[in-house]
Amino acid sequence: MATNYAILGQSAPANTNNADLFTVVTAHDYVVSTIVVANTSTSAATYRVFARKAGAAAGASNAIVYDSTIAANSSVTLTLGVTLDGTAGDVLTVRSGTANALTFTAFGSDIS
Numbered sequence: 001m002a003t004n005y006a007i008l009g010q011s012a013p014a015n016t017n018n019a020d021l022f023t024v025v026t027a028h029d030y031v032v033s034t035i036v037v038a039n040t041s042t043s044a045a046t047y048r049v050f051a052r053k054a055g056a057a058a059g060a061s062n063a064i065v066y067d068s069t070i071a072a073n074s075s076v077t078l079t080l081g082v083t084l085d086g087t088a089g090d091v092l093t094v095r096s097g098t099a100n101a102l103t104f105t106a107f108g109s110d111i112s
Contacts, residue, residue, distance in 0.1 A: 001111055008032060008106040013096045018050070018058050022106050024090040032082040032092065032108040038075040039102055045070055046097030049104075051082055055089040070102070082108075 008030065009022030024030060039045055049065040050058040060066065070076050084090045096102040 004110045004112070006108070006110055008108050008110070009092065010103070010105045011094055012103040013094065013099070015099045016096060018093050018095045019104075020091050021049075021094045021104050022092040024084045024086060024088060026088040027086055027112065029086045029111040030084040030108055031111070032080060032084070032106050034107045035078045035080065035092075036075055036105045036107070037070055037078070037094075037102055038105075039070045039072055041098065041101040042072050043098065043101070044072055045101040047102055047104075048095040048097075049078070050091075050093040050095075051084075052091040052093055054087060055091055058093050058095070067097070 011019045011021045013019040046067045046069050050062050052062055094104045
């Protein structure tokens with residue numbers, strides 16, 4: 001098995017709807033080691049991160065972070081070690097409480 005270290009996904013939601021940050025590719029296992037959330041606006045904002053098994057609806061039952069606040073012009077680094085087992089349809093989803101305010105980047109390992 002080969003391990004590739006990579007940026008697994010990036011998203012800058014333009015609205016306050018859920019946005020998929022990363023979707024599993026069949027037959028690959030992943031370890032999401034870090035998610036960086038950057039607030040590029042001049043106001044504080046809230047954010048959410050969900051790990052959705054088999055594309056389940058995002059909600060409190062699969063939230064990793066729920067309505068956490070990030071200060072204006074700052075970033076938060078979440079060191080997680082989230083594992084995704086190669087089941088097609090598993091998704092990391094993010095949500096910004098303020099449109100055009102946050103960017104999300106997932107770093108990790110693709111094991112194939």
